[in-house]
Amino acid sequence: MSDTEADEGGNRKVKRFMIVNRKAPYGTIYALEALEVVLIGAAFDQDMTLVFADDGVYQLKKGQQTKGIGQKNFSPSYRALGDYDIEKLYVERESLQARGLAPEDLLVPVRVLGSAELSVLMDEQDVVLSF
């Protein structure tokens, strides 16, 4: 966040960040790293929006069991996002449907949007980070 500008009062400008999650929760480090970025952004009072698309929708799937792969199940962390005032969670409708999932299968309340609507939302951001 080195390019965050300060106004005359020394207050840092709030930027609109969109974090796009496209990968399954395990097998790569992307999902966990994206979550870290989200929490750090929130700690700096930035405006955070999360999008889950493609296999990224699995990150929010209820009932994750990670014992067999010897990794920490970090999915309960998504339920703490509300404590960080992160409430803009979007899931791409096409990705959800293609995987036979419905909003009830997810750990947290989300808004389901089509890819056309999401691209409009994406245009409104200052920063888009894809994981």
Place this chain on the structure above:
Amino acid sequence: MTAAVALKDKEVAVDEEGYLINLADWNEDVARTMAADDNIALTSNHWEVINFLREYYAEYQVAPAIRVLTKAIGKKLGPEKGNSKYLYELFPYGPAKQACRYAGLPKPTGCI
């Protein structure tokens, strides 16, 4: 190089900032020893926060940032405890950072 906290009967490994490497190594003695190394004797007020953090981590798998901790403590233990003045008096090195260390949690994300 590995650092360690020396208990009566064994040592537990910690990272360069003093956080437990293996979260399962935690017990109340670890917290007491870490605090004693900082010249702090833990009171029931300290334990209230430490226990709260452990419950929060068990539930969400995340060590809460200071803002989140303050708000959540206020909700659970009342506004006279859910403010940074009270928490900084208990944990002068930074409530989230220091209390998370005593509680055996990782350093909170977003903490500098």
